[in-house]
Amino acid sequence: MAPEVTAMDNRLMMLKKRFAERTTAQLAELAPKLADWQNGVCHPDDLQDLYHLLHRLAGSSGTFGFHQLGEEASELEQLIKEVIHTVEPAQLLTACQIEPTVLARLSQLSQLLLAAEAHTPTAINWELVEHTGEKTQLLVLDASLAALGEALMTYGFNVRHCESLPQHCTQCWHPASIIITPAALLNQVVAWNQQQAQTQHKAPAPVLCIGQDDSFQARYALAAQGADGLFMQPVEVPKLAKRIEQLKAEQQQHHASKVLLLDDDQELTEHYRLVLTQAGKNVKVMAEPEGLLAVLAEFRPDIVLLDVHMPPYSGVTLARMIRLEPEWLSLPIIYLSSEQDRDLQINALAQGADEFITKPISDEQLIRTVRTLCYRARQLAKLVSCDGLTGLLNHSHIKQALTHEYARVQRLGHHTSIAILDLDHFKQVNDRHGHGVGDVVIKALAQVLQKRLRTTDHLGRYGGEEFVIILPDCKLAQSELLFKDVCHHFSQLSFIGSDGTFHATVSVGLAELNNFSGEEQALNAADDALYQQKQAGRNGVTCYQHPRLGRDANLAQDETD
Numbered sequence: 279m280a281p282e283v284t285a286m287d288n289r290l291m292m293l294k295k296r297f298a299e300r301t302t303a304q305l306a307e308l309a310p311k312l313a314d315w316q317n318g319v320c321h322p323d324d325l326q327d328l329y330h331l332l333h334r335l336a337g338s339s340g341t342f343g344f345h346q347l348g349e350e351a352s353e354l355e356q357l358i359k360e361v362i363h364t365v366e367p368a369q370l371l372t373a374c375q376i377e378p379t380v381l382a383r384l385s386q387l388s389q390l391l392l393a394a395e396a397h398t399p400t401a402i403n404w405e406l407v408e409h410t411g412e413k414t415q416l417l418v419l420d421a422s423l424a425a426l427g428e429a430l431m432t433y434g435f436n437v438r439h440c441e442s443l444p445q446h447c448t449q450c451w452h453p454a455s456i457i458i459t460p461a462a463l464l465n466q467v468v469a470w471n472q473q474q475a476q477t478q479h480k481a482p483a484p485v486l487c488i489g490q491d492d493s494f495q496a497r498y499a500l501a502a503q504g505a506d507g508l509f510m511q512p513v514e515v516p517k518l519a520k521r522i523e524q525l526k527a528e529q530q531q532h533h534a535s536k537v538l539l540l541d542d543d544q545e546l547t548e549h550y551r552l553v554l555t556q557a558g559k560n561v562k563v564m565a566e567p568e569g570l571l572a573v574l575a576e577f578r579p580d581i582v583l584l585d586v587h588m589p590p591y592s593g594v595t596l597a598r599m600i601r602l603e604p605e606w607l608s609l610p611i612i613y614l615s616s617e618q619d620r621d622l623q624i625n626a627l628a629q630g631a632d633e634f635i636t637k638p639i640s641d642e643q644l645i646r647t648v649r650t651l652c653y654r655a656r657q658l659a660k661l662v663s664c665d666g667l668t669g670l671l672n673h674s675h676i677k678q679a680l681t682h683e684y685a686r687v688q689r690l691g692h693h694t695s696i697a698i699l700d701l702d703h704f705k706q707v708n709d710r711h712g713h714g715v716g717d718v719v720i721k722a723l724a725q726v727l728q729k730r731l732r733t734t735d736h737l738g739r740y741g742g743e744e745f746v747i748i749l750p751d752c753k754l755a756q757s758e759l760l761f762k763d764v765c766h767h768f769s770q771l772s773f774i775g776s777d778g779t780f781h782a783t784v785s786v787g788l789a790e791l792n793n794f795s796g797e798e799q800a801l802n803a804a805d806d807a808l809y810q811q812k813q814a815g816r817n818g819v820t821c822y823q824h825p826r827l828g829r830d831a832n833l834a835q836d837e838t839d
């Protein structure tokens with residue numbers, strides 16, 4: 279049976295067709311010039327055009343399946359480069375220095391294009407395609423872990439329990455986001471997991487083991503078998519829940535990674551965009567560098583892929599230009615270029631980029647490379663921007679997010695709320711139960727917020743027991759309901775203190791960014807509202823009231839806008 283052609287295959291084939299048409303037209307324009315060059319007359323501009331054409335073909339032909347054309351163009355590009363560098367422009371007009379053999383090879387290029395066999399769009403290794411926005415589904419294996427499965431349900435995970443090995447269970451449900459298994463079954467589970475991943479065209483689910491043997495040998499054996507985590511019996515369920523949340527966050531992070539691609543070759547860029555989008559990346563493409571700084575500020579990519587050769591611009595200088603802004607000093611910039619010369623590559627890297635990807639690159643290599651670079655970039659950014667205790671944004675980064683969101687609100691006008699949260703009577707918690715217990719309370723509030731808020735919201739630990747949250751596309755009335763729910767939920771949690779269990783509460787002040795002439799004013803207004811809530815008895819939410827309007831009018835105006 280013929281393999282099914284997907285919409286993606288069709289689009290890739292269309293791009294290949296466009297590439298072939300454009301190249302055919304450009305090579306046809308070259309033909310009459312070759313005759314002049316044979317007669318020893320050559321204009322320097324024509325030579326530059328020839329060089330640019332060969333450079334483009336060297337970098338992109340392989341991606342569209344014209345491998346021979348790409349290799350030949352790459353060799354000819356080097357030869358023409360030598361001519362350009364060694365001959366005085368004035369000489370070119372009268373005494374053309376291009377060897378007859380090179381001219382003959384140039385005249386054969388269109389035949390290489392025609393002769394190229396119809397190329398099936400490059401096969402994508404679907405194993406590389408990441409989980410896409412699935413809810414965390416835990417598959418807990420075998421009867422011995424039934425109680426653990428139930429405990430995990432109380433943490434809000436969607437748990438499926440299978441009494442035996444999944445290969446012996448006809449109803450066993452897949453896909454699972456994460457699998458939890460007794461260590462003794464790991465080998466069989468990993469084999470089943472990999473086979474499922476292949477048939478479902480997905481990356482294998484991470485496997486967490488529950489073991490009893492804490493020896494070096496036992497741990498080493500589990501690592502060799504492919505375990506992604508190990509927890510000893512009796513399992514500390516909160517620790518396990520935290521690891522599950524981390525794995526889930528990593529899966530979502532992969533999916534949400536943002537890639538900015540700047541290359542003036544339209545078909546090639548579109549090809550890369552399709553391939554990376556299909557692999558779960560959020561890709562923005564630019565063909566002209568002029569709007570680069572505005573796009574960086576708006577899109578905020580995790581990495582930038584930058585073509586080196588974009589006449590009249592140079593990618594190397596653009597990388598330097600990006601680095602002029604302190605905000606982008608640590609943004610990973612990766613050159614995409616057909617430049618093979620290692621010395622030139624190293625020189626280019628010294629100007630401000632981090633990596634060099636040499637074109638042509640296969641789809642699989644592109645996905646793998648971008649995925650690794652995005653992951654590394656996110657890990658680094660996290661280290662720099664996150665608060666160590668809670669994992670939320672630290673003070674300077676939540677302020678940076680606020681400035682950025684305020685600018686977006688000014689431009690786009692969407693309703694955006696800001697909240698300040700402060701734990702109530704927290705000094706007493708510390709004094710009575712110690713700082714360690716106080717830290718547990720702070721972490722618990724951070725977890726409640728992470729669970730309750732959207733991934734598009736910005737969560738930061740502003741100070742010791744104070745949090746700032748920015749909610750784009752959220753009106754004041756919606757935020758008020760949301761934070762009332764957070765306050766209620768948080769007040770129900772039990773903490774273990776020095777003299778038994780206790781509860782903690784939090785107060786919230788809210789304001790809407792749209793109503794203020796600057797982000798600092800909005801922050802101060804939310805702080806005023808927080809102060810009022812503290813005065814009014816804590817454990818609740820107060821919205822900032824515009825001096826001109828009463829509370830109802832404030833919310834009513836919010837609803838009708």
Ligand SMILES: Nc1nc2c(ncn2[C@@H]2O[C@H](COP(=O)(O)OP(=O)(O)OP(=O)(O)O)[C@@H](O)[C@H]2O)c(=O)[nH]1
Nearest residue numbers: 700701702703704705706708713716717742743812
């Ligand atoms: N455990 C812990 N305590 C912290 C941390 N950062 C700040 N704190 C404590 O948080 C307490 C804040 O107390 P106050 O500002 O007096 O306010 P409060 O007792 O919460 O009272 P109200 O805000 O009026 O409800 C102080 O005791 C700080 O030492 C931290 O990282 N961990």
